[in-house]
Amino acid sequence: EVQLVESGGGLVQPGGSLKLSCAASGFAFSLYDMSWYRQAPGKERELVARIVSVGGSPYYVDSVKGRFTISRDNLKNTVNLQMNSLKPEDTAVYSCNARRKGDDYWGQGTQVTVSS
Numbered sequence: 001e002v003q004l005v006e007s008g009g010g011l012v013q014p015g016g017s018l019k020l021s022c023a024a025s026g027f028a029f030s031l032y033d034m035s036w037y038r039q040a041p042g043k044e045r046e047l048v049a050r051i052v053s054v055g056g057s058p059y060y061v062d063s064v065k066g067r068f069t070i071s072r073d074n075l076k077n078t079v080n081l082q083m084n085s086l087k088p089e090d091t092a093v094y095s096c097n098a099r100r101k102g103d104d105y106w107g108q109g110t111q112v113t114v115s116s
Contacts, residue, residue: 002026002105004096009110012086016114020081022096022107030074032100036081038092038112048094049081063089086114 008020020036035050049070050059058070069082079096091114096107 002098004098004105004107006094006096006107006110009094009112011113011115013116014086014088014114016086017082017084018086018112020083020094020096020110020112022079024077024079024096024098027098027103027105029077029098032098032103032105034070034072034079035097035099036070036079036094037097038090038094039109040089040092043092045095046092051079053100083112086112088114090114 003025005023006020008018012018031053033050033052036048037045038048039045046061048061048064049068051070051072060068067085072079091112093109093111095109098105
């Protein structure tokens with residue numbers, strides 16, 4: 001059974017940091033491109049960051065460049081999103097995604113709220 005389980009969300013003050021983790025199982029993790037998406041209330045889902053299976057530089061949406069860092073551990077089957085200098089506009093449900101050819105897997109999501 002394919003599973004993507006996110007953790008690490010929560011409430012943080014503006015300027016603070018959070019680290020999201022996604023634990024994957026049930027598929028060949030190292031072969032998949034891994035991404036973090038987010039969806040804020042009333043807005044469309046947005047690709048935040050992506051790290052491909054082999055080589056290449058990670059992709060970041062412009063609004064998080066210089067603040068967020070995506071990383072993966074192919075031995076532990078995890079993908080992380082380190083989020084620094086958080087802003088209220090980063091508030092959203094963050095979801096982990098695994099994609100390869102015809103496969104497209106999603107986690108349930110974790111809530112991130114940035115508020116004072």
